[in-house]
Amino acid sequence: MTAPKPQPGILGIAPYKGGEGSVPGVTKVHKLSSNETPLGPSPKAIAAYQKMAGELHRYPDGAADALRNAVARHHGLPAENIVCSNGSDEMISLICAAYCGPGDEVLYSRHGFLMYAIAAMARGATPVAAPEANYTADVDALLKAVTPRTRIVFLANPNNPTGSYISAAELRRLRNGLPAGVLLVIDAAYAEYVSRNDYSNGAELVAERDDTVMTRTFSKIYGLAALRLGWTYAPAGVVDVLNRVRGPFNVNAAAQAAGVAALEDVAWLDKARSHNDAELPRVTAALGKLGLDVLPSVGNFLLIRFPGGAAQSKAADEFLRSQGLILRAMGAYGLAEALRLTIGTAEENDLVIAALGAFMAKQAQRR
């Protein structure tokens, strides 16, 4: 028998591996591997989700009207320019399905989110990584990497896993430097965490143009990762295209209901943001004191680089796991010398600080 042959590019994909949630032989674990919020979702979102249990025989609203209206209200955007998706991951795939194919190039920055390359390759397009400067997207390098084949540029701002961002002015310079017809996707999955005056989620660029979109998620600060819910702000022409390629019921009814409730619970959002505002600098400083190179982050996670390189990072990962602390190894991002830590509860963060303190002390003794 002959196995069916997949489309070109697909067998070149290294499957995405999500953050792990268990360690063999360890009963109490702290999952700090997927940039989830330690606060969980708003209780109002949980209640809205539970209320859907009696409606499971009904198809969801394929247009996700209530959710799009809630997004529009809370973000001051036109509802007709919002498209919802099964996580923002789905939108990354839909954008690639609609706008790139064999022979095309999809551009992103070196340590950009892994799904950009995966989604491009799934469509037979060629992923192209531009170098970064100081673990930050470099607008000049991105523009230099553009060729006549470039169709899409993905920019996570802030970026996962580096935690870095580019300013609104730099974002605009990137957009202005890209050729007409190249779609710029601003992935603002962590936008809610950023409190910098020079940051923009890019919505103003979407409003001004026909060739720029902004993607968002409920998986991070809203704590709804399990439900898979994202949304995109896009110009009318792109909205029309995305509505043609998406599944008719791509967002389930429970996710829609929970998403609306989550948006309305502004106090819960503020609480999650305040928690991160307090813990992120505290953990950054504490880990820095241990001799670790912690990149400054504007997200809810930290990239921790080990002075002893990949071997030390691996040893630290094993040590932390033995204590039930699950971080994310970064080899797939070309950062084998680093682990990514999601900001957890204060207690969890203390456990990580203490464990890494013990690990680094042991390492110093060995020298």
Ligand code: PMP
């Ligand atoms: N973009 C970025 C930058 C991310 O870090 C993630 C989650 N790891 C996503 C998109 C996808 O998020 P989701 O599909 O859960 O919305």
